[in-house]
Amino acid sequence: MNQHIFTSDLFGPWVQCFKMQGSGNDFVLLDNRELRLAPSEMAGWARAVCRKAFGMGADGLIFLDKSHDRADVDYFWHFFNADGSRAEMCGNGSRCAARLAFELGLAGKEHALGTDAGPIKAEVFPEQDLAKVQLTPARDLQLNIALTLEEQAFNVHFVNTGVPHLVVFVPDVQSVNIPELGPRFRYHPRFAPGGANVNFVQIVDSGNLLLRTYERGVEGETFACGTGAAASALISHALAHTGVHVQVKTSGQDLLGITIDNDSLFLTGKAMLVFVANLNLRALGLVLPTQP
Numbered sequence: 112m113n114q115h116i117f118t119s120d121l122f123g124p125w126v127q128c129f130k131m132q133g134s135g136n137d138f139v140l141l142d143n144r145e146l147r148l149a150p151s152e153m154a155g156w157a158r159a160v161c162r163k164a165f166g167m168g169a170d171g172l173i174f175l176d177k178s179h180d181r182a183d184v185d186y187f188w189h190f191f192n193a194d195g196s197r198a199e200m201c202g203n204g205s206r207c208a209a210r211l212a213f214e215l216g217l218a219g220k221e222h223a224l225g226t227d228a229g230p231i232k233a234e235v236f237p238e239q240d241l242a243k244v245q246l247t248p249a250r251d252l253q254l255n256i257a258l259t260l261e262e263q264a265f266n267v268h269f270v271n272t273g274v275p276h277l278v279v280f281v282p283d284v285q286s287v288n289i290p291e292l293g294p295r296f297r298y299h300p301r302f303a304p305g306g307a308n309v310n311f312v313q314i315v316d317s318g319n320l321l322l323r324t325y326e327r328g329v330e331g332e333t334f335a336c337g338t339g340a341a342a343s344a345l346i347s348h349a350l351a352h353t354g355v356h357v358q359v360k361t362s363g364q365d366l367l368g369i370t371i372d373n374d375s376l377f378l379t380g381k382a383m384l385v386f387v388a389n390l391n392l393r394a395l396g397l398v399l400p401t402q403p
């Protein structure tokens with residue numbers, strides 16, 4: 112039996128996990144090099160572990176895995192939203208993964224993480240509790256899309272910064288009714304079948320944005336969304352509202368730094384290990400995989 116997976120007569124088996132947060136976007140991380148779950152088993156684990164009250168509660172579950180001999184990355188991940196949907200990428204999650212990979216000795220301070228969206232270059236600054244990632248090149252940029260929601264006209268923008276994002280500029284982000292508006296944009300037929308994350312953005316000045324994000328797969332507002340912050344800064348820059356360096360204040364009141372350097376997009380912010388814990392699989396209705 113592995114040192115991080117052990118059985119207790121009373122409750123077990125238990126699996127060690129790491130609870131992290133990147134600017135308030137919270138994740139549970141598991142080391143799948145030891146656990147060896149098959150990808151087909153992971154969605155169920157995400158739903159059980161991320162469930163509030165019954166599980167640990169989190170926006171997503173991340174499995175760190177071997178690089179499987181890929182020369183371009185140091186390790187690979189499997190990222191799942193709280194509802195069990197697999198996402199190609201997560202900006203804040205990748206910063207947390209990079210920090211943990213460094214702390215576990217899986218990779219150096221500068222390394223590359225393999226995601227479904229492509230390799231992500233990461234740099235960890237442990238003394239400042241910061242991690243920086245270079246996102247995949249932005250694609251599918253569409254500015255000024257006219258959308259009608261129940262006879263109300265909106266001008267929205269779209270870009271994929273690893274995952275799909277809608278950006279809606281508003282005069283006062285605090286007054287947006289996100290529980291009502293978020294799902295209506297997220298499920299708009301124009302973005303079917305996958306839908307999109309929805310970012311409501313208030314421009315403060317040429318270097319600062321306020322952002323609230325309704326996230327796909329969490330199906331609610333999160334305290335921060337990294338790829339959403341990058342999408343907002345990129346579109347704001349394309350519309351000449353802001354420059355190439357932008358500070359984005361998210362609902363959790365943390366700052367995410369975005370730098371646009373030609374086709375490269377960088378995301379910097381806090382990545383903190385909150386606690387290390389042991390998950391009781393019996394309580395979660397989960398079982399250990401049958402090891403090959």
Ligand SMILES: N[C@@H](CCC[C@H](N)C(=O)O)C(=O)O
Pocket residue numbers: 136192197198200201202203204274275308326327328329335336337338339
């Ligand atoms: N919070 C993440 C994005 C996670 C994936 C997203 N919910 C989706 O399914 O598209 C971030 O920090 O980028």
